[in-house]
Amino acid sequence: MSTKFNPETVMEVEGLGKQYQIYDSPRARMKSLLLGTGPQRSHWALKNVSFSLTKGQCLGLVGDNGAGKSTLLKLLTGTLQPSTGKLTRQGRLTAILELGAGFHPDFTGRQNLYFGGSLMGLSAEEIKRLEPSIIEFSELEAAIDRPVKTYSSGMTVRLAFALVTAVEPAILIIDEALAVGDQHFQKKCIERIDQFRESGCTIIFCSHSLYHVRHLCDVSLWLSGGQVQAFGPTEHVLASYETHVRQQDDHGEDPELRAVDAPRPVRTLDQAGLVSIEVEGLTADTPPLLPGPDLVIHVRGRVPDGSQPSFGLMLEQQHGVGITSLATHAEHAQSQVQKLGDGLWGVTLRFPDLPLHSGEYKLSGYLFDSQGLVTLDEWMNAVVFKWVSPSLTPGLVRLPHRWEPSLAG
Numbered sequence: 001m002s003t004k005f006n007p008e009t010v011m012e013v014e015g016l017g018k019q020y021q022i023y024d025s026p027r028a029r030m031k032s033l034l035l036g037t038g039p040q041r042s043h044w045a046l047k048n049v050s051f052s053l054t055k056g057q058c059l060g061l062v063g064d065n066g067a068g069k070s071t072l073l074k075l076l077t078g079t080l081q082p083s084t085g086k087l088t089r090q091g092r093l094t095a096i097l098e099l100g101a102g103f104h105p106d107f108t109g110r111q112n113l114y115f116g117g118s119l120m121g122l123s124a125e126e127i128k129r130l131e132p133s134i135i136e137f138s139e140l141e142a143a144i145d146r147p148v149k150t151y152s153s154g155m156t157v158r159l160a161f162a163l164v165t166a167v168e169p170a171i172l173i174i175d176e177a178l179a180v181g182d183q184h185f186q187k188k189c190i191e192r193i194d195q196f197r198e199s200g201c202t203i204i205f206c207s208h209s210l211y212h213v214r215h216l217c218d219v220s221l222w223l224s225g226g227q228v229q230a231f232g233p234t235e236h237v238l239a240s241y242e243t244h245v246r247q248q249d250d251h252g253e254d255p256e257l258r259a260v261d262a263p264r265p266v267r268t269l270d271q272a273g274l275v276s277i278e279v280e281g282l283t284a285d286t287p288p289l290l291p292g293p294d295l296v297i298h299v300r301g302r303v304p305d306g307s308q309p310s311f312g313l314m315l316e317q318q319h320g321v322g323i324t325s326l327a328t329h330a331e332h333a334q335s336q337v338q339k340l341g342d343g344l345w346g347v348t349l350r351f352p353d354l355p356l357h358s359g360e361y362k363l364s365g366y367l368f369d370s371q372g373l374v375t376l377d378e379w380m381n382a383v384v385f386k387w388v389s390p391s392l393t394p395g396l397v398r399l400p401h402r403w404e405p406s407l408a409g
């Protein structure tokens with residue numbers, strides 16, 4: 001690979017690898033350093049990773065726990081030095097990793113803007129100019145002159161995100177940190193990230209939330225055991241990764257057990273959450289039988305601030321093969337989301353003449369904000385049902401089709 005031919009390339013990673021030296025104890029490490037002997041063992045956390053990103057691309061980084069994601073991000077930001085390979089990048093890089101870790105706990109929020117800002121390479125004048133907008137975005141006006149050690153983790157994240165994104169970088173790296181903020185702040189963060197992306201910033205987004213990876217990223221990289229398992233358009237990579245996750249789930253636990261009765265977090269009336277997911281006409285059998293021919297799903301959710309939510313539903317085979325995922329915001333169906341009462345919203349999804357073959361199916365439901373930026377709630381495997389198709393041919397789904405005469409000759 002070479003940047004020579006593509007002036008749009010902002011990051012090029014070639015054969016990057018990281019080997020950790022492993023010692024049985026701190027004493028063994030010290031002894032080995034003093035005697036100049038090698039480590040007792042070593043472990044490649046990352047091996048031969050190569051990819052390149054152009055201006056304005058957004059890369060999703062996915063993988064199981066321990067796959068090497070944090071190691072890769074630390075190499076990209078320069079916190080760690082690689083054992084092999086090289087990294088070339090152009091322009092300023094900002095990372096939102098371990099948010100707030102750079103703050104001094106005894107300094108006030110305001111003092112930390114200058115402290116943290118100088119670590120990012122901003123001059124005191126620049127920070128002074130940016131200070132009002134950073135404080136406004138963080139919504140910490142009332143607490144900005146209190147020591148950061150008195151902040152909650154959510155408040156620290158707000159201050160850190162506001163500071164780190166005050167100046168748009170050429171490359172922005174975002175770790176799972178977004179999950180720490182509350183839903184209102186998460187939405188603001190995702191909107192700001194969206195704006196950056198639209199103005200040509202290159203983004204690397206590492207998350208276990210595949211929903212957000214799908215929403216934000218045009219390309220994705222799946223790391224497995226420190227190596228690139230797949231790299232390419234997000235839908236292709238996530239399709240393979242989700243199959244892998246499902247296979248792991250099926251080996252790990254009985255899908256019957258994690259279905260309908262799994263306890264859900266208890267939500268109070270002032271929290272947004274799903275209220276019900278009901279399939280019309282199900283019988284009292286186990287699992288209940290869908291009388292058909294239509295599959296009609298009523299879903300309801302509560303959003304206390306009165307804003308209109310979006311609803312999502314996912315239909316899968318009982319043993320994990322995904323059939324379809326639909327959401328009102330993505331299908332321009334927000335006008336169908338009706339207000340049913342104070343903060344209570346609902347919508348109905350109908351599949352006419354259900355084109356599935358006989359089998360057991362399950363439904364999961366999602367509640368999003370109206371643009372689908374923030375997942376307010378999700379109920380996995382909320383309803384399991386059995387369907388007996390009138391046409392008893394094997395297969396998964398009856399695709400629209402027609403039979404035609406073969407061409408003569």
Ligand SMILES: Nc1ncnc2c1ncn2[C@@H]1O[C@H](COP(=O)(O)OP(=O)(O)OP(=O)(O)O)[C@@H](O)[C@H]1O
Nearest residue numbers: 020021043045063064065066067068069070071072
């Ligand atoms: N300082 C270290 N010394 C030795 N091994 C390490 C060190 N840091 C990480 N590792 C190992 O490197 C591998 C990759 O770890 P890494 O933290 O990069 O994974 P990850 O994909 O970020 O995981 P998670 O999703 O759980 O955060 C793991 O096997 C981990 O145990």
